[in-house]
Amino acid sequence: MRPVIERNLDEALARTARCIDAVKMWKPGSFNYLHSSQYCQYLYYLANTIWRNERDAQHCTRLFLLNKALNGIDLFYEIExxxxxxxxxxxxxxxxxxxxxxxxxxxxxxxxxxxxxxxxxxxxxxxxxxxxxxxxxxxxxxxxxxxxxxxxxxxxxxxxxxxxxxxxxxxxxxxxxxxxxxxxxxx
Known part of the structure; x- marks a missing residue:
């Protein structure tokens, strides 16, 4: 799984940063993986980026399930x-x-x-x-x-x-x- 994540990590982090920078209550340029809402959105962006770029359902499903288990959200990676x-x-x-x-x-x-x-x-x-x-x-x-x-x-x-x-x-x-x-x- 690591190579798949490494190939898509920069794009997923850039998408996450764009989102974080736009939210008033969050400090621009500061992604905190211990902030559950930010991490929830990051896991979605990572899974969705991998899906967009590689159509890798196996790895995307793992990230989707991790997000569901950690954050109680049902946000499938294919959703735009x-x-x-x-x-x-x-x-x-x-x-x-x-x-x-x-x-x-x-x-x-x-x-x-x-x-x-x-x-x-x-x-x-x-x-x-x-x-x-x-x-x-x-x-x-x-x-x-x-x-x-x-x-x-x-x-x-x-x-x-x-x-x-x-x-x-x-x-x-x-x-x-x-x-x-x-x-x-x-x-």
Missing amino acids: MPEVFFIGHSVGIVLAKATYGNYLVLYQNSTVGKNHGVAPVIGEGVVMYPNSAIIGRSRVGAGSVISQGVGVINRDTPGDCLVFAGHGGELVCKPAPQPALEEYFRV
Whole structure:
């Protein structure tokens, strides 16, 4: 496994660094493998880089399983995550093959999933608070903030909004007072 990692390490570290440098609460140019969120993202970038460059399922699966065991995240190496994203707490996060916009924020127990084989499209600067979900034929507009415990299932959000649970499974979208993107990222 070592030669495979060595061939792809510089690229994976560069991708990790780009992400770390963009997150406001992290010190630019300082990857800390003891910081579980940073290490979680690094393991994903390493597995995904190896997959992109070599299509080596055996080594990528080992890295995926290591990430799952250490961080409690289900983030398969074939999934194309954005160039910049932030994981607040990785435990319980499940991410399907979907379309992810840049500057995504994920917290514990957030889920992106398919419904009858249809995956959501998530815009730029979306925040998923704990226990939220985006499932199926959903189009989540840029700048949407999905409140804790809210499920966006086969629904759309207009973007630049706070999304709350309404009555009877409906969503309530209120204008966002400020772009969430600015709270989390150096843009």
